Amino acid sequence: MAGTFSQIYIHVVFAVKGRENLLEKPWRDEVFKYMAGIIKGKNQKPIIVNGVCDHVHLFIGLKPSMCLSDLVRDIKNNTTNFINDKKLTKSKFAWQEGYGAFSYSHSQMHNVYQYILNQEEHHLRKTFKEEYLDFLERFEVEHDEKYLFEWLD
Numbered sequence: 001m002a003g004t005f006s007q008i009y010i011h012v013v014f015a016v017k018g019r020e021n022l023l024e025k026p027w028r029d030e031v032f033k034y035m036a037g038i039i040k041g042k043n044q045k046p047i048i049v050n051g052v053c054d055h056v057h058l059f060i061g062l063k064p065s066m067c068l069s070d071l072v073r074d075i076k077n078n079t080t081n082f083i084n085d086k087k088l089t090k091s092k093f094a095w096q097e098g099y100g101a102f103s104y105s106h107s108q109m110h111n112v113y114q115y116i117l118n119q120e121e122h123h124l125r126k127t128f129k130e131e132y133l134d135f136l137e138r139f140e141v142e143h144d145e146k147y148l149f150e151w152l153d
Helices: 024-040 068-085 106-117 128-138
Strands: 008-015 044-053 053-062 100-104
Touching: 008 068, 008 106, 008 128, 024 044, 024 053, 024 068, 044 106, 053 068, 053 106, 100 106, 100 128
Parallel strands: none
Antiparallel strands: 008 053, 008 100, 044 053
């Protein structure tokens, strides 16, 4: 009997509701580890999870049996509950609707990993809006700016 073998690498990006700077350094890594645990718990491969105070990058090895939108929904719902239950923010925490997802080949894994690992340094030179619009252009994703994240200019 033939099996199914795949190698699907997805880079997911999503933002804090209102683009508030709520992912504070003292507990940010705990949330990222929690996200990686959710991914692993869904039998997917968390390659790296990182971000800055207002958005997150996930690099995932995705099996074809998992619907990406279901995985992202579960990550967002569970981390929202985690942050709110632990009262990590003064106000109620939530993620913005939507996300970006971009696929990469195996040969690009190292570069994507390094890019996500160095988010703090990267965002000293480029805003989240510039970064996200660059992804959409580079991957030739048709979009209407009125349906993108709330931007802080």
